Amino acid sequence: MMETVEIKDKKFSLYISESEIKEEVKKMAAAISSDLEGKRPIFLVILNGSFIFAADLLREISIPCEMKFMRVASYEGTNSTGNVTEVLGLDESIEERTVVIVEDIIDSGTTMNELLKILERRSPAEIRIASLLVKPKNLKVKLEIDYRCFDIENDFIVGYGLDYNQEGRNLKEIYKITD
């Protein structure tokens, strides 16, 4: 395990270890499995950032479930509301189903808020949010986040699926930018 890493022009230091991540991901999977027993939830994995988190989380889920994948891109408009479009869309129905959105990080919350609007139009029975990380001090919209592994400060992080300019996703741990 490295204490510091350099990615492109930035330096990062170890923030959350592999074992801490594993432990919290297992706890989340246990909570979801218990809460959603009998509901045959659809896990909706939001690419690209959450692919590693989702792979670990979903292998710890002990109830029957389905997995679907979606990729969204956000464009900041002239106002700060942001605009999310589906790059890799969801073609299957989620009508009357319990959906669990699997996301890497909720920062301002804009992406998640827009995603909820898109999904609600498709009449699911229920939508829950499972995010590996949340930056609560940066949240700009009201969101009910059902499951989260870590609340973090407003620092930029990489690793465990999260990137800095497309690099760093393969790091086993989570690293925080150093000033």
Ligand code: IMP
């Ligand atoms: P939000 O719409 O502001 O909540 O931002 C969500 C998206 O921004 C996430 O899905 C990430 O792709 C990206 N993001 C936010 N914070 C970080 C970070 O610290 N490291 C890497 N990506 C981040």
Ligand code: MG
């Ligand atoms: Mg993301």
